[in-house]
Amino acid sequence: MKFAAQKISRRKLLGGAAGATAAIPFLHEAVPHQGVHDQLAQAQAQAQDGHGGGEQPGVSSASHRGSAHRGTVGRVDPEVNGFDPTEILRNFDRGTVTRENGRVVRTFEIVAEDKEIEVAPGVKFAAWTYNGRVPGPTLRAREGERVRVSFVNASSHPHTIHFHGIHTDVHDGIPGVGPGNISPGGSYTYEFDAFPFGLHLYHCHSTPLAEHIAKGLYGTFIIDPKDERPEADELVMVMNGFDTNFDRTNEVYAVNTVAFAYEEKPIRVKRGDLIRMYVVNVLEYDLLNSFHIHANFFDYYPTGTRREPAEFTDTITQAQGQRGIVELRFPFTGKYMFHAHVSEFAELGWMGFFEVV
Numbered sequence: 001m002k003f004a005a006q007k008i009s010r011r012k013l014l015g016g017a018a019g020a021t022a023a024i025p026f027l028h029e030a031v032p033h034q035g036v037h038d039q040l041a042q043a044q045a046q047a048q049d050g051h052g053g054g055e056q057p058g059v060s061s062a063s064h065r066g067s068a069h070r071g072t073v074g075r076v077d078p079e080v081n082g083f084d085p086t087e088i089l090r091n092f093d094r095g096t097v098t099r100e101n102g103r104v105v106r107t108f109e110i111v112a113e114d115k116e117i118e119v120a121p122g123v124k125f126a127a128w129t130y131n132g133r134v135p136g137p138t139l140r141a142r143e144g145e146r147v148r149v150s151f152v153n154a155s156s157h158p159h160t161i162h163f164h165g166i167h168t169d170v171h172d173g174i175p176g177v178g179p180g181n182i183s184p185g186g187s188y189t190y191e192f193d194a195f196p197f198g199l200h201l202y203h204c205h206s207t208p209l210a211e212h213i214a215k216g217l218y219g220t221f222i223i224d225p226k227d228e229r230p231e232a233d234e235l236v237m238v239m240n241g242f243d244t245n246f247d248r249t250n251e252v253y254a255v256n257t258v259a260f261a262y263e264e265k266p267i268r269v270k271r272g273d274l275i276r277m278y279v280v281n282v283l284e285y286d287l288l289n290s291f292h293i294h295a296n297f298f299d300y301y302p303t304g305t306r307r308e309p310a311e312f313t314d315t316i317t318q319a320q321g322q323r324g325i326v327e328l329r330f331p332f333t334g335k336y337m338f339h340a341h342v343s344e345f346a347e348l349g350w351m352g353f354f355e356v357v
């Protein structure tokens with residue numbers, strides 16, 4: 001059964017689960033990962049009794065376990081991963097600041113390392129990480145500063161760091177140009193000016209590219225404009241996914257890696273505060289991802305490179321590598337859902353709640 005299980009894709013599973021009751025015993029034997037297995041079987045059981053056992057969104061217990069929104073069984077202990085999705089939201093790495101000829105130089109240190117992480121309760125993933133976390137640290141500089149990134153490859157595979165931005169080819173972090181691949185044990189310092197201002201990203205560009213990204217080598221790179229954005233409660237949301245059985249489709253979807261993390265522990269914000277979300281799509285193996293908020297609308301700044309919003313909406317779509325800044329205020333207290341408007345992703349982990357107090 002093990003061998004058969006490895007060949008069954010998540011799409012086939014869902015296709016079967018959507019159709020017939022007979023799919024349940026099949027699922028029980030076939031799903032290769034206990035956590036996903038439990039989620040899917042439970043999702044189907046709930047779909048059959050109509051409304052997820054009678055619990056209602058925003059009314060059920062804080063943990064939402066077994067809720068109508070497709071909660072997982074159990075939780076991922078942040079101690080196990082060494083990083084916490086709740087802390088990743090508001091964690092910014094501003095590097096070490098020095099001055100050269102009167103100019104600010106911001107130096108960041110990034111180490112690539114192999115590390116097993118837990119992406120849903122009971123679902124382990126052999127990740128490749130920057131600084132031991134997925135996504136990697138959120139690097140933050142100001143427009144016009146000099147950025148220096150000291151990269152050490154402590155992983156067992158060659159890697160690079162490719163930054164989005166405007167810079168010379170030798171610092172572009174691709175194989176075959178400049179330093180090219182950085183071998184295990186090797187190091188290199190990438191250097192460039194911080195511009196244009198906006199919401200950018202960085203990721204490994206070694207080949208096979210999809211694998212190097214999907215394994216976890218990516219992060220957010222924010223360049224603040226010279227004249228600051230208004231004070232806000234800022235949150236980084238990296239939309240990602242995990243191919244846990246190597247079939248080049250994802251079995252788990254999330255924001256900041258851990259499926260259902262913000263359903264388990266809703267994001268606390270204050271009513272009336274300006275909330276600024278840095279939303280980045282790094283998903284591999286799916287063409288599109290999306291972000292939708294319930295009971296509210298937001299201003300959207302694609303790539304964060306203009307000061308005027310391009311759209312006032314409640315849903316945006318991003319292809320891989322696209323990103324944008326979302327700004328909104330919650331006028332009412334309560335629990336408000338956010339999720340991928342691709343329902344399939346939402347049911348496999350990409351959903352959460354704001355708890356407005």
Ligand SMILES: [Cu+2]
Nearest residue numbers: 159204206212
């Ligand atoms: Cu790599």
